Amino acid sequence: MCMYNDLNISLKIFVLVLVLLLPLPVFGAIESTIQTIDPPILNFSEESNFGETTLERFFLPDPYVVSVTSGGIVDASYLGG
Secondary structure, eight states: OHHHHHHHHHHHHHHHHHHHHTHHHHHHHHHHHOOOOOOOOOOTTSOOSSOOOOOOTTOSSSSOOOOOOOOOSOOGGGGOO
């Protein structure tokens, strides 16, 4: 009977050690694969997505009116204003 209790306690300790130690390498592997991605920013030097207009001095009509649609994934709050 004593041998059974010793085996039972040893098994419980073994399982406890496995439960406590095995996740550590897994979490380390997951943590090392996480990459930070910079948020998108506006780039006025790129080609326009929806058209463009060039104005020269003394342009008419003055003011020149352009309709625009706002929106997108870029948070422009960093521009201020």
